[in-house]
Amino acid sequence: MRIDVKKTYKLFIGGEFPRSESGRSYEVYDAKGNFLANPALASRKDLRDAVVSSRGAAEKWEKTSAFNRSQILYRVAEVMQGRAEQFVSEIIAQEGLTKSQAKKQVEKAIDLWVWYSGWCDKIATIYGATNPVSGSFYNFTIPEPLGVVGVFAGGGDSLLDLVHGIAPVLAGGNVAITLANQNFPLSAITLSEVFATSDLPAGVVNVLTGKHSELASWVASHMDIDGIDGSGLDSQVYESVRLAGTDNLKRIKKFSSTQSPERILAFMESKTVWHPIGI
Amino acid sequence: MNFEYSPAPESIAIVDIKPEYNLFIGGKFVSSKGGKRFESINPANEEVLSHITQGTSADVDRAVKAATEAYKKIWSKMSGAERGKYLFRIARILQERAREFAVLESMDNGKPIRETRDTDIPLAAAHFFYHAGWADKLEYAGVGDKPKPHGVVGQIIPWNFPLLMLAWKVAPALATGNTVVLKPAETTSLTALLFAEVCQQAELPSGVVNIVTGDGKTGELIVNHPGVNKIAFTGSTEVGKLIARSVVGTKKALTLELGGKGANIIFEDAPIDETVEGVINGIYFNQGHVCCAGSRLLVQENIKEELLEKLKRRMSMIRVGDPLDKNTDLGAINSRAQLTKIRELADSGEAEGAQRWSPECSLPNKGFWFPPTFFTSVSQAHRIAREEIFGPVLSVITFRTPSEAIEKANNTPYGLSAGIWTDKGSRILWTAQRLKAGVVWANTFNKFDPASPFGGYKESGWGREGGRHGLAAYLRGEH
Numbered sequence: 001m002r003i004d005v006k007k008t009y010k011l012f013i014g015g016e017f018p019r020s021e022s023g024r025s026y027e028v029y030d031a032k033g034n035f036l037a038n039p040a041l042a043s044r045k046d047l048r049d050a051v052v053s054s055r056g057a058a059e060k061w062e063k064t065s066a067f068n069r070s071q072i073l074y075r076v077a078e079v080m081q082g083r084a085e086q087f088v089s090e091i092i093a094q095e096g097l098t099k100s101q102a103k104k105q106v107e108k109a110i111d112l113w114v115w116y117s118g119w120c121d122k123i124a125t126i127y128g129a130t131n132p133v134s135g136s137f138y139n140f141t142i143p144e145p146l147g148v149v150g151v152f153a154g155g156g157d158s159l160l161d162l163v164h165g166i167a168p169v170l171a172g173g174n175v176a177i178t179l180a181n182q183n184f185p186l187s188a189i190t191l192s193e194v195f196a197t198s199d200l201p202a203g204v205v206n207v208l209t210g211k212h213s214e215l216a217s218w219v220a221s222h223m224d225i226d227g228i229d230g231s232g233l234d235s236q237v238y239e240s241v242r243l244a245g246t247d248n249l250k251r252i253k254k255f256s257s258t259q260s261p262e263r264i265l266a267f268m269e270s271k272t273v274w275h276p277i278g279i
Numbered sequence: 280m281n282f283e284y285s286p287a288p289e290s291i292a293i294v295d296i297k298p299e300y301n302l303f304i305g306g307k308f309v310s311s312k313g314g315k316r317f318e319s320i321n322p323a324n325e326e327v328l329s330h331i332t333q334g335t336s337a338d339v340d341r342a343v344k345a346a347t348e349a350y351k352k353i354w355s356k357m358s359g360a361e362r363g364k365y366l367f368r369i370a371r372i373l374q375e376r377a378r379e380f381a382v383l384e385s386m387d388n389g390k391p392i393r394e395t396r397d398t399d400i401p402l403a404a405a406h407f408f409y410h411a412g413w414a415d416k417l418e419y420a421g422v423g424d425k426p427k428p429h430g431v432v433g434q435i436i437p438w439n440f441p442l443l444m445l446a447w448k449v450a451p452a453l454a455t456g457n458t459v460v461l462k463p464a465e466t467t468s469l470t471a472l473l474f475a476e477v478c479q480q481a482e483l484p485s486g487v488v489n490i491v492t493g494d495g496k497t498g499e500l501i502v503n504h505p506g507v508n509k510i511a512f513t514g515s516t517e518v519g520k521l522i523a524r525s526v527v528g529t530k531k532a533l534t535l536e537l538g539g540k541g542a543n544i545i546f547e548d549a550p551i552d553e554t555v556e557g558v559i560n561g562i563y564f565n566q567g568h569v570c571c572a573g574s575r576l577l578v579q580e581n582i583k584e585e586l587l588e589k590l591k592r593r594m595s596m597i598r599v600g601d602p603l604d605k606n607t608d609l610g611a612i613n614s615r616a617q618l619t620k621i622r623e624l625a626d627s628g629e630a631e632g633a634q635r636w637s638p639e640c641s642l643p644n645k646g647f648w649f650p651p652t653f654f655t656s657v658s659q660a661h662r663i664a665r666e667e668i669f670g671p672v673l674s675v676i677t678f679r680t681p682s683e684a685i686e687k688a689n690n691t692p693y694g695l696s697a698g699i700w701t702d703k704g705s706r707i708l709w710t711a712q713r714l715k716a717g718v719v720w721a722n723t724f725n726k727f728d729p730a731s732p733f734g735g736y737k738e739s740g741w742g743r744e745g746g747r748h749g750l751a752a753y754l755r756g757e758h
Contacts, residue, residue, distance in 0.1 A: 126421075127421065129732075129746060129747055129748070131728070131730040131731045131732070131746050132730055133726070133728035133730050133731050134405070134728060135726070135728070137723065137726060139728070139730075139731050141731075141732050141746065141748060146736075226737075239527055239528050242527045242528075243524060243527045246520050246523040246524050246527075247520070248692065248737070248738060249516075249519070249520065249523060249535070249537075249737070249738050249740070249741065251741070269717065269736050270717065270732050270734070270743055270748050271711070271714075271716070271717060271718075271719060271736075272717065272718050272719070272731055272732050272733065272746075273711050273719045273720075273721060274718075274719070274720045274721065274723055274726050274731070275707065275721045275722060275723070276722055276723050
């Protein structure tokens with residue numbers, strides 16, 4: 001009889017899979033109450049490390065052409081498809097869904113990722129503008145990424161909610177620090193393995209597993225994070241994040257599971273450029 | 280030969296300032312419930328212009344009730360086309376009474392008549408015209424095909440462009456079907472109160488626009504009133520953060536236009552004479568009381584001496600004095616408090632080792648005045664390089680390479696505006712792309728237009744005003 005080789009579930013920072021520097025972990029149980037895994041319990045220092053990595057990646061990702069970003073994100077969907085079975089079995093274990101329900105969620109998640117990947121080189125066309133100002137000036141407005149966005153993944157559908165959170169952030173040219181749902185961390189960890197084996201540059205997505213109740217206040221008060229998608233936070237924690245986030249006027253939003261360019265635009269800023277017309 | 284200009288003052292006969300003003304609530308001027316009056320003075324001579332009412336909690340409550348009733352019974356039921364007609368009427372009346380507004384604004388604010396006449400008032404009218412045309416086209420505003428207004432909007436505006444900031448706020452709010460409770464800044468309430476008369480002349484339904492005067496305490500009452508659905512604020516980053524904190528736990532929408540420390544970047548190939556004009560316009564327009572002012576001059580090291588020589592010569596020609604004189608370039612500082620703040624920051628510049636320069640100019644004995652000033656030997660750590668001075672004070676910093684210019688320009692928690700001066704098109708776009716600022720002026724500065732979105736990155740604010748982007752901030756809707 002062969003003994004299975006079990007996986008250690010770790011963080012994903014800067015393209016690598018470190019343990020928490022704190023050495024902490026926590027226990028996760030499956031839907032039936034059996035032990036499932038000891039994922040890392042991310043510390044404040046892990047978050048700081050993630051932010052340093054994200055800030056470095058942000059500059060590069062923002063400058064990557066929209067067409068190229070779109071291709072890279074599509075590549076992520078390709079690799080997700082290849083990992084479909086692994087996602088399905090983890091969803092079954094974590095959420096207690098049937099195989100067909102789990103399969104449906106994975107398919108939806110991949111299709112949603114593809115949908116957002118196509119937005120990269122269209123968002124500025126639809127939501128930018130040339131503005132007919134009076135006077136002899138050429139004037140245009142373009143949406144630009146904020147930089148580093150913290151994503152608190154929702155808790156309903158472990159994989160689909162991750163995609164709802166991460167994909168629009170990346171499509172807008174931002175980088176994401178993903179705070180995995182604490183009860184369903186396996187989907188987030190497997191998704192990091194997808195990121196690591198796609199062409200996504202290191203640091204464009206960092207994934208921390210741990211307790212939202214701890215991580216929320218650290219993310220909210222970190223002065224080098226520009227925005228937060230708080231969709232996965234309960235309303236009391238979300239309001240405390242809004243409060244702490246005012247120190248650097250973070251853009252903080254919360255969404256129901258909507259598929260909309262609104263989620264991309266929520267973490268973009270409009271820049272308007274003027275230039276005189278003349279000879 | 281004497282080339283001095285003779286005084287050319289604009290007549291004040293056109294304005295009729297009442298000795299005291301009530302609040303404008305429900306279409307009428309009504310007296311306050313318990314509010315005291317405070318003096319509003321002309322900052323150019325410290326003479327008392329009028330007495331303004333300090334709006335109380337009961338007053339704000341009445342105003343919100345009037346706005347709510349007007350929203351429910353009239354304004355939200357009216358078609359966009361009909362709403363638009365009221366905005367067109369207001370735009371026309373502002374144009375008809377433009378000179379009266381210009382003179383009153385100069386007296387109340389201290390800014391030169393040349394600016395109120397040529398910039399503030401025409402742009403205010405243009406904002407109503409522009410938004411009037413949006414009122415029946417909201418399904419094209421980019422927030423889905425069923426856009427809805429927020430309801431009652433609380434608006435708090437600053438003293439640097441009193442009527443223009445009112446127009447930036449009121450025009451899009453009304454076009455989108457919201458009703459308004461607006462508080463002008465306590466030192467500059469007069470044109471807002473004259474605007475109330477314009478609303479009456481335009482027969483705007485009662486309660487659609489309510490104006491409650493007062494200081495920050497009145498503003499706080501508006502922000503915290505449970506009947507207000509959205510807040511739009513223009514002012515300091517410090518107060519903006521307080522407002523952002525106070526809406527936590529509520530469903531109130533919030534847009535903020537806050538402070539700035541704009542970098543005006545001069546590359547070595549810039550057309551030098553145009554650039555000097557742009558630098559002057561960037562920092563000395565409106566006494567430097569401009570959130571998007573080009574208050575940090577980033578000049579490429581090899582042209583610094585030449586640029587500063589020309590800048591000194593040009594600054595010597597700036598005429599400081601009577602705001603109502605048609606030849607005046609730089610008027611009065613808006614208040615004693617602001618003058619104190621400018622002096623304190625300028626003194627800190629000297630104390631921290633920067634060198635101060637101002638042209639010789641005689642300042643009037645009465646009123647609040649500060650000469651056009653620049654500082655050299657400024658380090659990025661100096662307060663005058665980091666803090667918003669909101670006065671006619673420029674900090675000169677040098678750079679060697681384009682990437683150093685970007686790094687220095689972005690080295691601030693603010694992100695409102697920036698300027699670029701160069702002859703090379705590709706360098707303009709390269710620089711514009713890298714600047715973390717909401718408005719970038721290339722080979723120009725301080726241009727504004729109702730069609731052009733305005734607003735900041737980072738701690739300079741949330742949201743945009745103007746253009747489709749600004750309109751969308753007054754609408755709720757799914758994309």
